[in-house]
Amino acid sequence: MPIGILTLTFSLPGCGSLKxxxxxxxxxxxxxxxxxSVAVCESGERDRHDASEWxxxxxxxxxxxxxxxxREIEEKIERTVDARVMDVEREFV
Structure with a gap:
């Protein structure tokens, strides 16, 4: 059974708090x-206000x-999230 790991790094310019x-x-x-069929977590930059990784x-x-x-996940995020996608990594296992 194929597994895909999609990691997105975001920039949140002007974001001033974790809230x-x-x-x-x-x-x-x-x-x-x-x-x-999807598991999701915030995987990095958890304590920074201006960045996030999922x-x-x-x-x-x-x-x-x-x-x-x-592809669907990435496209939906680009349309709905108020952040800039700075990096996209895809890995298939």
Whole structure:
């Protein structure tokens, strides 16, 4: 069973507190964690106000499905999150 690991690094210019950071990131865990084939967590930059890193682990029956799900996650985040995507890393296991 293929596994995809998608890690996104965000910049949050002008963000002044952890509370504002949570609001601007817009509940990524709640939105994407509902899907049984996706696990999501804030994986880095947890104590910084102006940056964040999130990792999504996607499992599916084929590599094509994993790649498609990763693309959908990335596109939805770019449309809905009030932050700049600075780096995207994809790894397939």
């Amino acid at each position: 504002e950071k949570r609001q601007r990131m817009g509940g990524l865990h709640e939105r994407f964690g509902r899907n049984p 990792t999504f682990v996607v499992v599916a029956l084929s590599k094509r499905e994993v790649e498609s799900q990763c």
